[in-house]
Amino acid sequence: MTQDPLSSIIATEAQMLEGGWELIVGLEVHVELATKTKLFSGSPNHFGDEPNTNIDPVTLGLPGALPVLNKQAVELAMRIGVALNCSIQPCIFHRKNYFYPDMPKAYQISQYDIPLNIDGFLVLPSGTRIGVERAHLEEDTGKSTHVGGATGRIHGSDYSLIDFNRAGVPLVEIVSRPDIRTSEHAKEYVAELRAILEVIGASDAKMEEGSMRVDANVSVHKPGTMFGTRCEIKNVNSIRALGRAIDYEARRQIDVLDSGGTIRQETRHWDDAEGRTHTLRVKEDADDYRYFPEPDLVPLAPSAEWVQAVRDNLPMLPAARRTALSALTGYDTQSEAVIVVVERGQHDYVQAVVDAGGDAVRALIYVQQGFADAGPVPAVPADDLAKLTVLERDAKLSATQAKTVLAELVEHGGGDAAAIAAAKGFEAMDTSAVEAMVDEAIAADPGAWAKYMAGDEKASGAIVGRVMKASQGKADGKIVTAIMQSRRG
Amino acid sequence: MATIPTTASGIAAAIASKQISAREVIDSYLAQITARETDIHAFNLVTADAARAHADAIDADIAAGRPIGPLAGVPIAIKDNLCTHGIETTCSSKILEGWKPPYDATVVSRLRDAGAIMVGKTNLDEFAMGSSTENSAFGPTRNPLDTSRVPGGSSGGSAAAVAAGFAPVSLGSDTGGSIRQPAAMCGVVGVKPTYGLVSRYGLCAYASSLDQVGPFATTVADAALITEAIAGHDAMDSTSIPQPAPALVASVSQGVAGMRIGRVTDLPAGAEPEVIARLNEAFAALESAGATIVDITLPSLSYALTAYYLIAPAEASSNLARYDGVRYGLRVNAVDTNSMYGATRAAGFGDEVKRRIMLGTYALSAGYYDAYYGKALKVRRLIAEDFERAYAQVDVILTPTSPVVAFPFGDKVDDPMAMYLCDIYTIPTNLAGHPAMSVPFGTGAHGMPVGIQVLAPALGEAPMFRVGGALENAAGGVK
Secondary structure, three states: OOOOOOOOOOOOHHHOEOOOEEEEEEEEEEEEOOOOEOOOOOOEOOOOOOOOOOOOOOOOOOOOOOOOOOHHHHHHHHHHHHHOOOEEOOEOOEEEEOOOOOOOOOEEEEOOOOOOEEEEEEEOOOOOEEEEEEEEEEEOOOEEEEEOOOOOOOOOOOEEEEEOOOOOOEEEEEEEOOOEOOHHHHHHHHHHHHHHHHHOOOOOOOOOOOOEEEEEEEEEEOOOOOOOOOEEEEEEOOHHHHHHHHHHHHHHHHHHHHOOOOOOOEEEEEEOOOOEEEEEEEHHHOOOOOOEEOOOOOOEOOOHHHHHHHHHOOOOOHHHHHHHHHHHHOOOOOOHHHHHHHHOOOHHHHHHHHHOOOOHHHHHHHHHHHOOOOOOOOOOOHHHHHHHHHHHHOOOOOHHHHHHHHHHHHHHOOOOHHHHHHHOOOOOOOHHHHHHHHHHHHHHOHHHHHHHHOOOHHHHHHHHHHHHHHHOOOOOHHHHHHHHHHHHO | OOOOOOOHHHHHHHHHOOOOOHHHHHHHHHHHHHHHHHHHOOEEEEOHHHHHHHHHHHHHHHHOOOOOOOOOOOEEEEEOOEOEOOEOOOOOOHHHOOOOOOOOOHHHHHHHHOOOEEEEEEOOOHHHOOOOOOOOOOOOOOEOOEOOEOOOOOOHHHHHHHHOOOOOEEEEEEOOOOOHHHHHHHOOEEEEOOOOOEOOOOEOOOOOOOOEEEEEEOOHHHHHHHHHHHEOOOOOOOOOOOOOOOOOHHHHHOOOOOOEEEEEOOOOOOOOHHHHHHHHHHHHHHHHOOOEEEEEOOHHHHHHHHHHHHHHHHHHHHHHHHOOOOOOOOOOOOOOHHHHHHHHHHHHOOHHHHHHHHHHHHHHOOOOOHHHHHHHHHHHHHHHHHHHHHHOOOOEEEEEOOOOOOOEOOOOOOOHHHHHHHHOOOHHHHHHOOOEEEEEEEEOHHHOEEEEEEEOOOOOHHHHHHHHHHHHHHHOOOO
């Protein structure tokens, strides 16, 4: 047998699991769209309101009520399609029929064989390209709370409460191809997807609030053979949980296979507290959804002009932002600093600091290290931060001193870096004073110096530490290192 | 006191010109209901008090010189599958008994805005599934012309209400003939407009791609008047055609000179001989009024019934899934949720509804979809293509409305196939989405009325009403 034609991506040796097993993961991500109103009615799409206040005859599936498609939802779904490099096509809606108390009509209006967005891809920050099979529109269900009983599930509960505020909220389901080979890539995919969705304003994409929900299809096989039977993992509520769930599930499947067993196709529930998955239902029990074209809606065929307008108005995506930030700072697109700063949406701020005359590298590092909780638009004026980067670059302040001043800027939401430095008595030490301190430090710890002279770079830490202590942090670490290197010859 | 006119247009004119009050009109119709409703059972609910209050409000508006609507004071009966705000809407099903919608169907609010006064909610076959109104959970409606016979269905209550003089006009819904067939059997005019001409918002769905609301009336002109009042784009219905209501009343008296009338030479057999005789007389009458009769064929017509009984039940199985006991209507408690669904639906639905839900569920099931539902959709396209070819040659097509006249109670109730065959001539237009109407044209066996059906292409209501008007004129001369 040959490699499954579904995916031509083969794990690298480093990505293989022990025993020669290859992990195959595909992700189904549901995101709630940030529309004003619901997908098929005028009720507000708003999280956290009093239960059953954002409802109407359409939401409740009352007899005679009919759906009318929300244009803004289509626009946001197309933005997702464009951002994920999909083709946008004329499409139709289907009914997915099944009974559940929080499903008001006993069918969900979704898209089936002719979805809005098809055949796209997402490039992970680390460079791997993950195929996106489709991204289709559908409506959300209500939310059930099962009271009583041990499990918190409907079975065995005393009664259930249903909040229909969420029913009819627009969702886009983004289905990846089974191109993911490691749990790290799965996490990276979701993090990047979330960043994209935020940037394009399609969704607030909060896994914790349920506005982004991730199901993982996990299987293992030996390369060169057909894919293994997959299990769908549900109830994964954070990116960290996703990685743990995939790792657990892969291990479980390998254990079953290694001991001569077979994998049943089933849906499994991730229990984050226990750190394991449980069988939720096996495929034989699966509903026959009896999909058929939704007769209450007409086909959706976005005009070429509309698609082009969506394309033209798409903001710069995270990948392009990383490239730009990399060009600005010289840091690699895959470096921690660049990834983190773009993820936080602070790339424009770094650019502003540079535009104000700041040093690019220092701006990036300050923002990465000092602005973790500052949001996309930090309170510190770009101008103020620019001045601090210049003071450090011009050796008016040591790195340690600059860090102290940065903390002051962050605390007070800005300020004059030079004045703060002066008030703290910071002044750059002249090199001869530093040289004297280095010599004193060498004399005080000859053992460390001997190791350093023998080529043990780590041993320099002890000497540098002594100089820093003696100078009360005023000495510039780089200058100290340079002096030591010149002494070593 | 002036005599009360028998037509909606006559009533509206008399009230607007202050010859008669709206209260006098409504009292007269309510008196007729009091006199005969026990025998007929046209209504699930008579809204007498609200009707009188509405009439008084219109009279007050007229007295104060305030503007009134074009149908001000016209009594109208509404099929009980159209939602009426705060007024029980049951679809003649136990599963919805007692349910009061929090909103009006668009057609209901348009009629109210026009000043029409609702006299009550009319009986129907449960969820509009049937051809005799015997499938109502609240007992059958009897034909006012012979109370031992059915009024047809599913809009039997609305047809009987007009035939019995309970209201000059009424609304029904037509999925496979549910307006035209009872109109024919009760000797009144019934119209199924083009799919999308009239909003379905607030019509409890049976088969969404086929359902259409339309009027019953005693005259073709009244039917045109009510069609005008309820037609036109509605933003609440995505399948609503985005254009305003057409002017139709004027067409009724335009005559048929120069029109081409199609005669289907391969019409499915089975019609009673008297029905065929009336059809031939209808062709003769139109020809003498200046129309040309053109022979056409509709070869796919013989598959229409089969296709309909896959498509309609398939959609119904999904549309009726919402009656699950969770949010409204009947709930029969049980040990767990799935058992509650089963117990509720077992107790709440009648046999015919269950039969169609099962049929439709099967037709959509994995492994059967292509063979049944998928194939039925192909037949639907073939029928539409047949009509398209035919309408290249003719303006309208004439057929019988029903193969049979109104039959006695119990005659077909145990034989679903015989019952389904009542709709053999009406179903094809629903599948095509076209308009059609039934016009009373003499009588058949047992002296019961015969209806002639006028079919027209999409949005061909104007030529349809021209022919309807001509048939009405000629009907006086037939037996």
